[in-house]
Amino acid sequence: MRLSVVVPCHNEEDVVTLLYRSLLVEVAPVVPDLELVFVDDGSTDSTLEVLKKLAADDDRVRYVSFSRNFGKEAAMLAGLRTATGDGVVIMDADLQHPPRLILAMLEVFEDGVDQVVARRTRAGDPVLRTVLSKLYYRLMNRMVDVPLGDGQGDFRLLSRRAVDALLAMPEANRFSKGLFGWIGYEHVIIDYENVARAGGASTWSMGRLLNYGLDGVMSFNSKPLRASIWIGLLVVLASFLYLLWLIANALAFGIDVPGYITTVAVVTTLSGIQLVFLGVIGEYIGRIYMEAKRRPHYVVSTDNLGPGRGT
Ligand code: UDP
Ligand code: MG
Numbered sequence: 001m002r003l004s005v006v007v008p009c010h011n012e013e014d015v016v017t018l019l020y021r022s023l024l025v026e027v028a029p030v031v032p033d034l035e036l037v038f039v040d041d042g043s044t045d046s047t048l049e050v051l052k053k054l055a056a057d058d059d060r061v062r063y064v065s066f067s068r069n070f071g072k073e074a075a076m077l078a079g080l081r082t083a084t085g086d087g088v089v090i091m092d093a094d095l096q097h098p099p100r101l102i103l104a105m106l107e108v109f110e111d112g113v114d115q116v117v118a119r120r121t122r123a124g125d126p127v128l129r130t131v132l133s134k135l136y137y138r139l140m141n142r143m144v145d146v147p148l149g150d151g152q153g154d155f156r157l158l159s160r161r162a163v164d165a166l167l168a169m170p171e172a173n174r175f176s177k178g179l180f181g182w183i184g185y186e187h188v189i190i191d192y193e194n195v196a197r198a199g200g201a202s203t204w205s206m207g208r209l210l211n212y213g214l215d216g217v218m219s220f221n222s223k224p225l226r227a228s229i230w231i232g233l234l235v236v237l238a239s240f241l242y243l244l245w246l247i248a249n250a251l252a253f254g255i256d257v258p259g260y261i262t263t264v265a266v267v268t269t270l271s272g273i274q275l276v277f278l279g280v281i282g283e284y285i286g287r288i289y290m291e292a293k294r295r296p297h298y299v300v301s302t303d304n305l306g307p308g309r310g311t
């Protein structure tokens with residue numbers, strides 16, 4: 001069996017070699033036919049030079065380098081397109097995904113499972129982030145039609161047909177967590193202890209995570225649009241009842257003129273709701289716009305894939 005390991009790298013000069021060595025030590029002895037696909041996602045440090053050096057010394061190493069930073073999703077896509085293995089592992093460069101776990105994944109994989117998913121514990125995470133994540137997954141699983149698991153990231157082993165299914169999805173806006181669920185196939189989960197980064201720094205700020213969360217909701221269904229219909233109807237019903245009450249009041253006790261606070265409250269609340277839903281609609285239109293452009297997901301500047309292999 002041929003195994004490919006896909007590693008998206010953005011400014012990982014400190015750790016790429018560490019990861020490479022540890023893959024050689026842990027995985028290579030068990031997997032004779034190994035391919036390592038590194039995707040340099042527009043690093044501004046010497047990651048590309050490091051990759052070139054690795055590739056020069058070891059022909060199992062293949063790399064693709066982007067012309068700028070296109071994001072991890074694009075990097076993973078490029079890696080999956082490049083990988084030729086019967087099984088493909090996706091893992092981070094920072095050694096937060098222990099290479100040794102690949103052996104356990106392979107054992108499960110040999111039973112014919114299409115997705116072997118590593119699930120990390122949340123030990124050592126900031127408390128606020130843990131709480132928010134938990135809440136997020138609870139909410140998400142209610143809203144989204146595909147299952148999303150807490151702690152189940154991109155670290156996983158996919159079969160060839162699972163990779164092909166992922167590659168068959170042409171969307172520009174890629175939310176991998178959802179795509180992995182969407183393609184289906186049997187998932188087996190392997191738990192592992194959370195590990196701290198081996199070096200460098202995470203590029204995920206809280207704001208970016210929140211935006212990522214919103215992406216998740218938006219890219220998998222149109223329920224926010226549906227929700228706006230229901231909330232709109234509720235508001236209409238409430239205002240109708242209020243109107244009836246006002247009329248009854250006026251009939252019973254005469255016209256009641258003062259009502260400044262009520263007016264301001266109604267105007268601000270309603271315009272708030274309208275702005276939010278305008279935003280929701282706008283977000284979907286923006287997505288349609290991006291998809292309609294049919295731009296490539298990334299631009300490659302160099303690779304060592306040989307003529308005709310770059311995408
Ligand atoms: N990464 C990438 N492009 C980006 C950001 C990150 O390819 O724009 C890679 C990064 O090099 C690493 C993986 O994605 O291999 C996960 O990134 P990071 O460790 O920053 O995220 P975290 O582990 O905090 O979720
Ligand atoms: Mg990391």
